[in-house]
Amino acid sequence: MEMQSNPIVKDEAARSGRTELRVLVLFHSWSGNTHCLAEAVAAGAALAPQVRVELRRVPELRDERLLLEDLRIGAKFAVIQSCPLATADDVINADVLVLGCPTRMGTMSAEMKCFIDGLSTLWRAGAFEDKVGAAFTTASTPHGGQEMTLMSLAVAMTHLGMVMASPGYTAAIFEDAGSPYGATATSKVQGVRVRPTEADLVAARALGRRAARVGQLLQRGRDAEKVLS
Numbered sequence: 125m126e127m128q129s130n131p132i133v134k135d136e137a138a139r140s141g142r143t144e145l146r147v148l149v150l151f152h153s154w155s156g157n158t159h160c161l162a163e164a165v166a167a168g169a170a171l172a173p174q175v176r177v178e179l180r181r182v183p184e185l186r187d188e189r190l191l192l193e194d195l196r197i198g199a200k201f202a203v204i205q206s207c208p209l210a211t212a213d214d215v216i217n218a219d220v221l222v223l224g225c226p227t228r229m230g231t232m233s234a235e236m237k238c239f240i241d242g243l244s245t246l247w248r249a250g251a252f253e254d255k256v257g258a259a260f261t262t263a264s265t266p267h268g269g270q271e272m273t274l275m276s277l278a279v280a281m282t283h284l285g286m287v288m289a290s291p292g293y294t295a296a297i298f299e300d301a302g303s304p305y306g307a308t309a310t311s312k313v314q315g316v317r318v319r320p321t322e323a324d325l326v327a328a329r330a331l332g333r334r335a336a337r338v339g340q341l342l343q344r345g346r347d348a349e350k351v352l353s
């Protein structure tokens with residue numbers, strides 16, 4: 125999927141002289157765990173002043189009717205389905221892009237990878253330079269590849285020319301939940317499916333807040349540069 129657009133023109137027009145910061149939380153999820161983190165990231169980002177936050181999902185590679193018919197995920201996917209699909213304009217207009225997906229075979233889901241690969245036209249036109257990036261994921265086991273997935277998302281965003289807002293240990297919660305590379309949750313405990321814990325959600329909110337803050341610092345720097353030039 126290649127996104128057709130005239131990014132430079134749109135990007136300049138959409139982003140110059142704007143005071144509000146636009147944060148796009150872009151996720152992939154089937155059974156809702158990553159969706160839970162996405163909502164928490166969006167809520168955290170929305171705490172910053174003068175921020176507009178949008179929650180969008182990446183397109184499925186499978187027929188969505190089959191996902192709805194799947195007894196294990198159908199009801200959960202129906203909720204996710206009500207979230208709009210991301211458009212090229214959503215991506216172009218964002219100052220901050222926070223990407224999240226399930227860990228699949230130790231790395232990002234194919235759906236997220238396919239979406240990122242489809243950004244190549246925008247990428248070649250420089251549409252991602254100086255956008256801020258951050259990442260989150262869920263996996264069913266505690267060491268099932270969360271950090272690999274976060275790093276795979278970070279690698280892709282680095283290729284796009286984005287500035288990564290790593291959480292590090294910038295909030296105390298990262299000592300207990302998430303990771304210095306992004307927000308995480310484990311969706312199975314002793315074989316039982318569970319939702320992200322309150323600590324996971326606090327870490328996801330902290331990630332959203334941090335990404336928005338780094339975005340605002342960069343925005344102020346750009347504004348100051350304009351005044352000085």
Ligand SMILES: Cc1cc2nc3c(=O)[nH]c(=O)nc-3n(C[C@H](O)[C@H](O)[C@H](O)COP(=O)(O)O)c2cc1C
Nearest residue numbers: 153154155156157158226228229230263264265268
């Ligand atoms: C094809 C496939 C591959 C998966 N691979 C992994 C994996 O490598 N490690 C892991 O811990 N969980 C793995 N899982 C489990 C999901 O990462 C986990 O259930 C996740 O929380 C699902 O997110 P969602 O609820 O947002 O759909 C896999 C699931 C599927 C369907």
